Amino acid sequence: MSAPFVTRFAPSPTGLLHRGHAFSAMAAEAAARAAGGRFLLRIEDIDTARSRPEFEAAILEDLAWLGLDWERPVRRQSDHLADYQAVLAALRERGLVYRCFRTRKEVLDEIGRAPHGAVETFRGAPLPPDEEAARLAAGRPFAWRLSLDAARAELGPAWEALSFTEEGEGPGGEHGVIPARPERAGDVVLARKDVGVAYHLAVAHDDALQGVTHVIRGEDLFEAAHVQRLIQALMGWPAPTYRHHRLLTGPDGKRFAKRDKAETLRDIRARGVTAAALRDELGVPAA
Numbered sequence: 001m002s003a004p005f006v007t008r009f010a011p012s013p014t015g016l017l018h019r020g021h022a023f024s025a026m027a028a029e030a031a032a033r034a035a036g037g038r039f040l041l042r043i044e045d046i047d048t049a050r051s052r053p054e055f056e057a058a059i060l061e062d063l064a065w066l067g068l069d070w071e072r073p074v075r076r077q078s079d080h081l082a083d084y085q086a087v088l089a090a091l092r093e094r095g096l097v098y099r100c101f102r103t104r105k106e107v108l109d110e111i112g113r114a115p116h117g118a119v120e121t122f123r124g125a126p127l128p129p130d131e132e133a134a135r136l137a138a139g140r141p142f143a144w145r146l147s148l149d150a151a152r153a154e155l156g157p158a159w160e161a162l163s164f165t166e167e168g169e170g171p172g173g174e175h176g177v178i179p180a181r182p183e184r185a186g187d188v189v190l191a192r193k194d195v196g197v198a199y200h201l202a203v204a205h206d207d208a209l210q211g212v213t214h215v216i217r218g219e220d221l222f223e224a225a226h227v228q229r230l231i232q233a234l235m236g237w238p239a240p241t242y243r244h245h246r247l248l249t250g251p252d253g254k255r256f257a258k259r260d261k262a263e264t265l266r267d268i269r270a271r272g273v274t275a276a277a278l279r280d281e282l283g284v285p286a287a
Contacts, residue, residue: 005037007214009063009070010203012044013055016264017062019282020218020248020255026284027245028216029068034285040210041070045078046197062265066275075210077202084197087205087235088144088190096150096234097190098126099142101135121186123148143198145187146227151234164229167214168243170222182230185223204228208237219244220255248282 009025011017017025032039041063045051056076063070091097107122124145126132135142152159162180169175182188190201203224207215215225222244232239247255250262268278 003213005032005035005213006211007032007216008040008042008212010042010044011059012047013052013059014047014050015055016058016266018262018264022066022265022278023248023282024218025063025068026066026279030285031216039070041074042206043074043076045076046202065269081196084202084205087201097144097146099132100124100145101140101142124187141193143189144191146190148183148187151230155233162229162233164225164239165241167241168245170244171219180226180229182226185227188227200227200231204231207240212240214243215240216243218247220247
């Protein structure tokens with residue numbers, strides 16, 4: 001008997017939804033419906049500086065207008081920071097993360113000093129204990145970074161065998177069994193002193209906790225699968241199947257994005273466009 005099909009739509013309440021969000025949400029819901037599976041909604045609001053309750057309310061309103069239904073209760077990441085801290089503590093105990101006191105500019109400068117043609121990612125290491133203690137005593141901000149060197153040593157031969165299954169397409173047409181190459185991202189940030197968790201750790205944790213079997217999202221997040229596959233392996237979590245999809249673009253050829261003030265679903269609705277008409281426009285099968 002095959003495992004149940006579980007997928008999710010996981011928006012961040014940092015702005016209003018646009019066509020690109022609608023396409024992703026409806027594609028995930030349609031896939032769950034076709035498989036006789038489950039469709040979850042998760043609010044990824046760990047960006048406390050930009051997340052707003054009014055945006056979360058608008059997300060629920062827009063998805064309901066689209067005719068989508070999801071399981072309750074909805075998981076809101078900000079309600080579960082202790083869960084992520086427990087994972088971070090486990091990684092710390094195993095020596096897999098380290099405190100990095102470098103600023104963003106210092107990280108970029110370090111990358112810039114790499115030999116010409118080197119991969120443009122940051123790789124670091126823990127400070128000597130006395131230097132780290134001095135910086136902590138001085139109240140210096142820091143980030144917890146995942147050490148690729150320590151992760152490789154921990155996994156041993158399993159490092160080279162890391163892979164994930166892509167049923168959709170990555171930005172370069174990647175499909176099928178994809179070798180995971182987390183080194184392309186460098187030592188990623190898993191948490192900051194002032195923010196309890198960063199994206200990769202929270203997403204990998206929640207997908208495992210909620211039993212997500214299929215991650216359906218835009219191809220702009222294809223590279224994230226490489227890092228998240230490493231975290232899954234380190235924590236003994238199951239690896240979901242990935243279905244990355246194309247990104248919608250406007251008449252100017254640019255993808256729809258909040259930062260570019262793409263037309264929102266609220267604006268589309270105000271123009272009198274129906275959800276059925278929008279579904280037809282985006283090419284997503286109806287229920």
